């Protein structure tokens with residue numbers, strides 16, 4: 084399973100990238116707003132740091148404008164993947180952009196029918212939001228399981244990109260189910276590599292080492 088970092092913060096993207104496990108980046112308007120920086124500058128920094136797919140979301144809501152915005156974003160760097168929301172116009176834009184060879188990530192997916200339509204419209208990625216489904220007492224990982232089953236029935240090239248990942252459980256279950264990508268905030272990436280017994284074990288090894296004759 085590929086690991087993307089869900090962030091627009093270049094400092095944490097650089098830090099995470101030192102682990103050597105980051106395959107790509109997803110951003111969204113909320114994450115970009117948190118940086119207080121211009122979108123194009125954020126994207127330029129990310130593209131210089133990570134050699135992999137970098138999702139950049141359109142903020143237009145009508146297909147014609149989404150397509151124009153998508154073309155502009157895509158022209159910034161070959162690794163840019165245009166993110167379109169799962170709306171009627173978003174699907175129209177997805178079809179048009181993908182026919183031009185521009186990869187599209189369809190975002191804000193909450194049910195299987197949305198993902199299937201996005202795949203049929205030519206999406207390179209679909210982004211189901213598992214954490215936000217859990218937030219409203221629905222089964223986020225159940226959606227991933229259903230999508231893996233449906234996509235396994237057909238030959239779409241569309242990848243299942245698990246988004247709104249909030250915990251190591253979301254991450255590990257995504258891998259068990261065979262999702263293509265999990266995009267994780269830096270805080271979640273940090274929790275993936277920790278275990279209390281690792282810390283306790285290391286502290287004991289280092290303490291015992293002190294009694295070894297030097």
Ligand code: G3P
Nearest residue numbers: 089111214215246247248
């Ligand atoms: O980038 C989209 C998604 O990962 C957002 O996650 O935690 O805001 O639901 P969250």
